[in-house]
Structure formats: C-alpha cells, structure tokens
Amino acid sequence: MNLTILGCHSATPRVSAHPTSQVLEISGHIFLIDCGEGTQVQLRRSKVKFSRIKHIFISHLHGDHFYGLIGLISTFRLLGREADLHVYGPKGIKEAIVLQLKLGKSWTDYDLFFHELESVNSEVIFEDDSVVVSTIPLDHRIYTNGFLFREKPGLRKLNFEAAVKHRIDKSYFNKLKQGADVENAEGKIIPNDRVTFPPDPPKSYAFCSDTAYYPEIVPLIENVTVLYHESTFLESHHHLCLTTKHSTAKEAGVIAKKAKAGTLILGHYSGRYRDLELFRSEAKEVFDSVELAEDGKQFKF
Amino acid sequence: MNLTILGCHSATPRVSAHPTSQVLEISGHIFLIDCGEGTQVQLRRSKVKFSRIKHIFISHLHGDHFYGLIGLISTFRLLGREADLHVYGPKGIKEAIVLQLKLGKSWTDYDLFFHELESVNSEVIFEDDSVVVSTIPLDHRIYTNGFLFREKPGLRKLNFEAAVKHRIDKSYFNKLKQGADVENAEGKIIPNDRVTFPPDPPKSYAFCSDTAYYPEIVPLIENVTVLYHESTFLESHHHLCLTTKHSTAKEAGVIAKKAKAGTLILGHYSGRYRDLELFRSEAKEVFDSVELAEDGKQFKF
Numbered sequence: 001m002n003l004t005i006l007g008c009h010s011a012t013p014r015v016s017a018h019p020t021s022q023v024l025e026i027s028g029h030i031f032l033i034d035c036g037e038g039t040q041v042q043l044r045r046s047k048v049k050f051s052r053i054k055h056i057f058i059s060h061l062h063g064d065h066f067y068g069l070i071g072l073i074s075t076f077r078l079l080g081r082e083a084d085l086h087v088y089g090p091k092g093i094k095e096a097i098v099l100q101l102k103l104g105k106s107w108t109d110y111d112l113f114f115h116e117l118e119s120v121n122s123e124v125i126f127e128d129d130s131v132v133v134s135t136i137p138l139d140h141r142i143y144t145n146g147f148l149f150r151e152k153p154g155l156r157k158l159n160f161e162a163a164v165k166h167r168i169d170k171s172y173f174n175k176l177k178q179g180a181d182v183e184n185a186e187g188k189i190i191p192n193d194r195v196t197f198p199p200d201p202p203k204s205y206a207f208c209s210d211t212a213y214y215p216e217i218v219p220l221i222e223n224v225t226v227l228y229h230e231s232t233f234l235e236s237h238h239h240l241c242l243t244t245k246h247s248t249a250k251e252a253g254v255i256a257k258k259a260k261a262g263t264l265i266l267g268h269y270s271g272r273y274r275d276l277e278l279f280r281s282e283a284k285e286v287f288d289s290v291e292l293a294e295d296g297k298q299f300k301f
Numbered sequence: 302m303n304l305t306i307l308g309c310h311s312a313t314p315r316v317s318a319h320p321t322s323q324v325l326e327i328s329g330h331i332f333l334i335d336c337g338e339g340t341q342v343q344l345r346r347s348k349v350k351f352s353r354i355k356h357i358f359i360s361h362l363h364g365d366h367f368y369g370l371i372g373l374i375s376t377f378r379l380l381g382r383e384a385d386l387h388v389y390g391p392k393g394i395k396e397a398i399v400l401q402l403k404l405g406k407s408w409t410d411y412d413l414f415f416h417e418l419e420s421v422n423s424e425v426i427f428e429d430d431s432v433v434v435s436t437i438p439l440d441h442r443i444y445t446n447g448f449l450f451r452e453k454p455g456l457r458k459l460n461f462e463a464a465v466k467h468r469i470d471k472s473y474f475n476k477l478k479q480g481a482d483v484e485n486a487e488g489k490i491i492p493n494d495r496v497t498f499p500p501d502p503p504k505s506y507a508f509c510s511d512t513a514y515y516p517e518i519v520p521l522i523e524n525v526t527v528l529y530h531e532s533t534f535l536e537s538h539h540h541l542c543l544t545t546k547h548s549t550a551k552e553a554g555v556i557a558k559k560a561k562a563g564t565l566i567l568g569h570y571s572g573r574y575r576d577l578e579l580f581r582s583e584a585k586e587v588f589d590s591v592e593l594a595e596d597g598k599q600f601k602f
Contacts, residue, residue: 012376013342037372038339041314061404063375067368071338074364075313092404099400103362103393105443142406 058089267293359390568594
C-alpha cells in the first residue's frame with residue numbers, strides 16, 4: 001500500500017502549498033482522492049501514469065478538493081485516453097463537470113461514469129476481488145464523505161517444504177492457497193493449516209478530510225492501518241474549528257487513538273502556521289505514531 | 302503599458318508550461334486576460350497584487366483559458382476581497398461559475414458582475430476616461446473573442462519655459478494641458494500649441510487567441526502598438542490548423558504585417574515543439590518585430 005501526497009494544504013493554492021489530492025496504490029489499483037486545482041501538474045511531478053487512474057473519489061465540493069477535476073478530465077481526453085473513468089462524489093458533481101465540458105464543446109472520447117453520493121450513512125461504493133471502498137460520512141460545512149479503502153484477505157501462503165513432506169501433488173497448490181484441505185499421494189486428507197501460512201493481514205486506509213472533530217466515525221475506521229485525518233488548526237485556534245468545521249491536530253490524535261489506528265497522518269494545514277512540527281507534537285500528546293503529510297511525500301505501508 | 306505573461310502554452314498544464322493568462326497594466330488598470338488552471342499561483346509568482354485586478358476578460362470557454370477562473374474567484378473571497386469584480390466572457394460563463402459556487406455554498410462577499418458576450422461583431426465592453434476595451438471576434442472551434450485595449454489620448458504636456466516667456470499665469474496650466482488657448486498677463490490670447498507639446502501617442506494592445514488565420518480582424522487592430530497573436534503550430538503542421546482552428550507563426554506574422562502592428566508577440570505554443578525560436582524565425586519571414594511569449598516574462602511598451 002503506497003500513498004503519495006500530491007497536496008495537503010487548505011484553502012488557496014500557493015507556489016509551494018498545493019490543495020488536497022492524494023494517490024493511493026492498493027491491491028493493484030491507483031485511486032485518486034480529491035483533486036484541488038493543480039492536481040494534474042502534481043501528478044506529473046510525482047510521475048503517476050495518468051492512464052492508470054480509473055477511479056477518482058471526491059470528498060466534497062469545496063474548491064480546494066475539487067477545482068482540479070475538470071482540468072484533469074479534459075487532459076485525459078487530450079492525451080487520447082480510452083479507459084473508462086469513474087468519479088465518486090457528492091450529488092451535483094456531474095452537473096458541474098458536464099456543464100463545463102458542454103460549454104467548451106469538449107466531450108470526452110472515453111466513457112465517464114459519475115457515482116453521485118447523497119447518503120448520510122456509510123455505504124460501499126466500490127468493490128472487486130481485492131479491495132472494498134466505503135464512505136465515511138463526515139461533519140463539515142457542506143455534505144462531505146471520507147473514504148475507507150480495505151484490502152480483502154489475500155491467499156494463504158504455501159509452506160512448500162511442508163507440502164512436499166506431506167507428499168501433496170503440485171496440482172493442489174492453488175487449492176491450498178485458497179484454504180482448502182487436500183488429499184495427498186496416499187489418499188490421506190491433509191488439513192490446510194499444516195501446509196500453509198496465513199495470508200498477510202489486510203491493510204486499510206481511511207481518508208478523513210474535511211471534518212470537525214466527529215467521534216461518530218470511530219466505529220467505521222476501527223483498527224485501520226493508516227488514518228489520514230485533517231488538522232487544519234492547532235489547539236490555540238480551536239475556536240476557529242467551531243465556525244469552519246475543521247479539526248485540530250490534537251483532535252485528530254484523539255480520533256486515531258479511539259479508533260486504534262496503526263498510524264496517523266496529519267494534513268490540510270491552514271496557511272497561518274510556519275512550523276508544521278507543531279502539528280505532530282500536539283497530536284503526539286494523545287497518540288504515538290504520527291506522520292506529517294507534505295506535498296510530494298510518499299508513504300509505504 | 303506593461304504586459305506580464307503568466308502562461309502561454311496550449312492544451313494541458315505541465316510543470317513548466319502554463320496555460321494562457323496575461324496581466325495587462327494600462328492607464329492605471331490591471332486587466333487579467335484569460336485564466337487557465339493555475340493562474341492564481343502564477344499571479345503569486347509574478348507578485349501581482351490580487352486586489353488590483355478588477356476586470357477579467359475571458360476569450361473563450363476552453364479549459365486552458367478558463368478553468369482557473371473559479372479558483373481565483375474563490376480565492377478572492379478567502380482573502381477578504383471587498384472590491385467589485387467584473388468578468389467579461391462568452392455566454393454560459395456565469396452559469397458555470399455560479400453553479401460551482403453554489404455547490405460549495407461559497408458565495409462571494411464582494412460584488413461579482415458578469416458581462417456575457419454573444420455578439421459576432423466587435424463591441425465596446427469597457428470604457429472610462431483613460432482606456433477603452435473592445436472585442437475582436439475570432440475564428441475558433443467555439444465562440445471566441447480577442448480583446449483590443451486602447452489608451453485614450455492623454456493631456457498635452459506643458460512647455461514650462463514657453464508658458465513663462467508668454468507670461469501665462471499658473472492658474473491656466475491645467476487648461477493648457479487640456480488643449481485650450483488661454484489669455485496671458487497682457488490680455489493676449491496665446492495659441493495652445495505655442496506653449497504645449499502634444500501628448501504621448503496613445504498605445505494599444507490586441508490579444509488574439511485562440512484563432513485560425515482570420516484576416517477579417519485586420520481592420521479592427523490596424524496600427525496596434527502590440528499584437529499578441531496565437532501561433533499554436535509551425536507551417537510544417539499547417540494541416541492541423543485547419544481541423545483545430547489555430548494559426549501558424551507565419552500566419553500570425555502575416556496578420557501583424559497586414560495590420561501594421563508595432564510589435565508581434567507569439568504564444569499558445571503546442572507542446573510538440575522543443576525550440577521556440579523556430580516560431581520567431583518563421584514569423585520573421587514576413588514581419589520584422591517579433592517577440593516570443595514565455596511564462597513569467599514581462600514586456601514594457
């Protein structure tokens with residue numbers, strides 16, 4: 001599971017502060033999460049192959065999470081994209097994109113599917129053999145969802161020596177990986193766990209931005225491997241969280257702790273702070289494993 | 302008259318190739334012309350004061366000229382703008398901007414005026430004491446206007462020594478600058494041109510992008526001080542001009558020559574060319590004074 005932060009700053013794009021966008025590589029997928037203005041240039045900087053992006057998840061329709069989407073969709077067309085593109089985001093996203101394409105008479109040659117969200121309850125929005133994506137309803141000034149990406153358990157791992165020792169024919173190895181008990185050369189049933197190891201524990205990633213402190217999300221993200229939680233402010237500006245519906249670094253730490261997350265990544269910093277290490281210190285008061293998002297930074301889990 | 306090129310490349314934004322946007326400083330105004338994605342960051346790079354921009358002119362609704370506008374409008378709000386903003390652009394521009402603001406519940410606190418254009422004839426769209434702006438209908442795949450910015454003739458310049466010699470009282474100096482004949486200390490009428498110099502000749506700037514070769518614009522831009530004319534292609538790709546409705550550098554040169562422009566600035570280069578000097582050479586075959594636009598470059602006239 002690889003996470004590339006394309007932008008992690010709030011509000012207005014600046015020369016060295018890009019608005020929210022992330023690339024999550026999980027189970028062979030390249031998922032794009034949020035798409036602030038300038039995302040397509042950040043994708044180029046991080047050398048992400050445009051054609052590998054098939055699914056884009058938009059948390060909410062504030063500009064710093066959304067205004068780069070129309071440009072990216074247009075660029076896909078100009079680059080001769082043929083693959084389908086699926087966009088998941090709040091109701092209204094389709095109208096905004098389609099209107100702009102229409103005004104420019106710039107229809108896409110590829111198939112563009114919109115999956116508009118309006119439920120206030122968590123729902124599964126994408127699922128295949130290897131991964132499942134569900135929404136995390138958040139508490140912001142407008143309708144907003146976080147997203148939970150969960151790997152499905154993989155195949156069991158063959159204990160090759162044990163399988164040979166138990167005289168199991170090679171043709172049964174795939175069945176073993178799938179968890180089945182199989183017959184050996186003497187016709188004896190060998191229990192699966194004697195000749196396989198358990199699969200790697202499935203990993204998961206929760207993206208929670210933008211949101212006020214909202215402990216209602218804890219049951220949805222319990223035991224998540226990595227939690228990205230916005231921390232627009234420090235506690236010294238806690239009063240601003242109430243009016244803007246954002247969180248402090250400490251509140252993000254509390255959510256990570258309650259959810260028993262593996263690691264917390266902070267981001268969506270307000271432009272008023274010069275020293276981002278203050279965010280880490282504050283969250284560390286309540287939660288141990290804290291990382292800071294930075295534009296262009298890669299995390300491997 | 303100062304022109305700052307914020308971006309001069311066609312199609313998709315890239316790390317070192319920004320889509321069209323320019324700042325024209327003329328007669329005390331700061332006019333923004335076109336607003337591709339990333340324009341607000343380019344404005345910051347060029348240290349243009351956001352609050353001084355009161356008028357934005359959008360040539361057409363293709364993304365590389367327009368997708369940065371919604372972000373700029375939102376940023377103005379976040380920066381606490383109070384001054385009115387006037388946006389001039391093709392019909393539909395208001396709907397696109399207002400829809401996106403509505404979806405984000407992000408109304409501006411300042412007054413935002415849209416001046417939607419749909420005429421196929423040149424029309425005056427802004428005028429005050431010092432400058433007049435009119436449209437230049439162009440020939441592109443969708444409805445597109447260039448813009449002509451013309452200074453009005455300024456005040457005559459006082460010939461101080463001559464005025465003293467002719468014994469004209471100081472209280473008449475403003476009248477002299479306005480071109481009036483005045484009475485001197487002996488009650489004799491002094492013809493204006495004996496005690497003043499003519500004003501600087503008014504300057505003008507024509508922005509013509511995007512467009513196919515379209516000599517119909519020549520009468521509108523005759524004798525323009527500076528002509529910015531798109532040159533997406535070189536003559537070797539002339540066939541692409543026909544399908545995409547763009548121009549070659551040579552065609553831009555022909556227009557400059559026919560219009561008796563002072564200087565031609567080329568831009569809107571296709572990303573396929575490495576050596577932009579080829580554009581200059583090609584235009585110079587037909588027109589002498591050719592400059593190349595570059596992102597971040599400033600021209601003073």
